[in-house]
Amino acid sequence: IYAIIYLLFLYAPILLLPLFAFNSSSIIALPLSGFTIHWFALLLETEALHEALYNSLLIAFTTAIVSTLLGIFAARAAARYEFPGKRGIVGFIMVPLVLPEIIIGVALIVVLIQLGMPLSAWTVIIGHVLICTPFSIAILQSAFNNMDRSLEEASMDLGENKVSTFFRVILPLVTPGIISSLLISFTISLDEFIIAFFLTGTDTPLPVYIWSQLRFPARLPAIMALGFIMVLLSLILLL
Secondary structure, three states: OOHHHHHHHHHHHHHHHHHHHOOOOOOOOOOOEEEEEEHHHHHHHHHHHHHHHHHHHHHHHHHHHHHHHHHHHHHHHHHHHOOOOHHHHHHHHOHHHHOOHHHHHHHHHHHHHHHHOOOOOHHHHHHHHHHHHHHHHHHHHHHHHOOOOHHHHHHHHHOHHHHHHHHHHHHOOHHHHHHHHHHHHHHHHHHOHHHHHHHHHOOOOOHHHHHOOOHHHHHEEEEEEHHHHHHHHHHHHOO
């Protein structure tokens, strides 16, 4: 009973998305006026939305790749090697997991402005890599820890060097962790708003675009339609 109540509380707002996305009225209220796909057609005609979607996909793909690469290096070092200050260093890298994003966003914008970097999609990528890398490390460190080290030793005994062993034995074994890291980093970056809001310039990502449209009540049904599409794509990605 508790689980059912919890799931209803969690997903009931999402279930309202398709109701208003297909509602013919521009007013978000019950009762519904009628069925329409006009709001979905409107999304196809909105060039600003297409540009925001392109920016978000560029930021999310780049963030996922860079975060996962950094995560592979850090997780491999943390799982396989011992070095002075290891626990403190790994803990310090994971700090962005517990810091409020608004603090990270304010700190980054101050630093980037002091460095003379113009705000753009690349500054958003820097912020997203900062918050996504700890997630990648957490996932990949588990994958490296669960790997049977005897397989790595067998590869070395059979004549492979460390580099070829890493690419031919270790990476294939941790591939599920790499895929998980890519997916979680992509999803976090695509949905993240606070840091994107602080660090974006003219390259507006999708969450910031959606926030800007909430000021116009007549555009809310189209945002509902967009939200419904994003929920469907998220479910497909999860499956």
